[in-house]
Amino acid sequence: MFRKIVRQLAGKATNLLPCIAFSTTQPYRFNQEYSTFEQLGKGSCGIVYRVVENSSQKQFTCKKMRKTKRWRAHREAIALRDISGSRLPQFHAKLEDEFAIYILSKYIPGEDLFDYLADFYCLDEYDLQHVVVEMASCIKQCLDCSIAHLDIKAENFIVDEASVLNLKLIDFGAAHHISEDKELMSLKTPAGTTGFSPPEFYGGRFHRNSDVWSLAVCIWILATGERPFPRHESYSTSKTVSEPGHFIFPTLAHEEKLKTMSPLLVSLLGQMFTIDPRKRISIQEVLSHPWIVNT
């Protein structure tokens, strides 16, 4: 659907990352440089559009964020600048005018994994394995750049139209840089989505294995059609898991779901849902787990 923003923008350019220089006498107007086309999606922090740069006719994905989300926009732009890989978005620019902040990255045609799988209640283990390899490979590429994504969920993966179920990871608004010195690092801004967040987030910390927990939540949902933890409750209040290093599902409902899974998948989930992130399986170990390699 074609959508053109018609209001006239006025304001001074505040281009925070050194991508495009503007004259200080000429107020920057996003709509003069770019044409806005269809809405690709909407998140809690902004609306995502396809835009075309008028001068070059190049297409970009543009996340338009409210100015109150300035800190998140900054975090997202810095993370995008520091990642590189075929499964990750390529940063183009962070722009600002009087009305909004715009984060531009290379256009990825496709829809998000949540919408893509919306018609399926759950996946069989053969299909699930393929999806998990794709998701884990995206996370690994990100960690290889020393960036933890910290908001892993199906909505943040794009199914690339160009090939069959080739996933790309998006939405770096919660991403944090990984320190070489410390195992557990402080969260500088809120991360995660309730129900997907690992236990360490509730103590204000993250680890390079934090994304593995959230991936396990995704696997559980894709395998069973249901969330492992209630949407409104944090891990600590749900009491669904306990015992560092172990994975205990005390409820009958969980036990019933586990019975539907192969022993190898149960073993993988147990290692991913380990409370202490230092004892949790790493993303490399997920990718070489027998459930992945032998399924």
Ligand SMILES: Nc1ncnc2c1ncn2[C@@H]1O[C@H](COP(=O)(O)OP(=O)(O)OP(=O)(O)O)[C@@H](O)[C@H]1O
């Ligand atoms: N390149 C893209 N192609 C297709 N859809 C996209 C693309 N980028 C983003 N989207 C859609 O827009 C939605 C919102 O984008 P994004 O997750 O970056 O925003 P957000 O406000 O940070 O989200 P959240 O609610 O997770 O905080 C995505 O879930 C997805 O549906």
Ligand SMILES: [Mg+2]
């Ligand atoms: Mg998102």
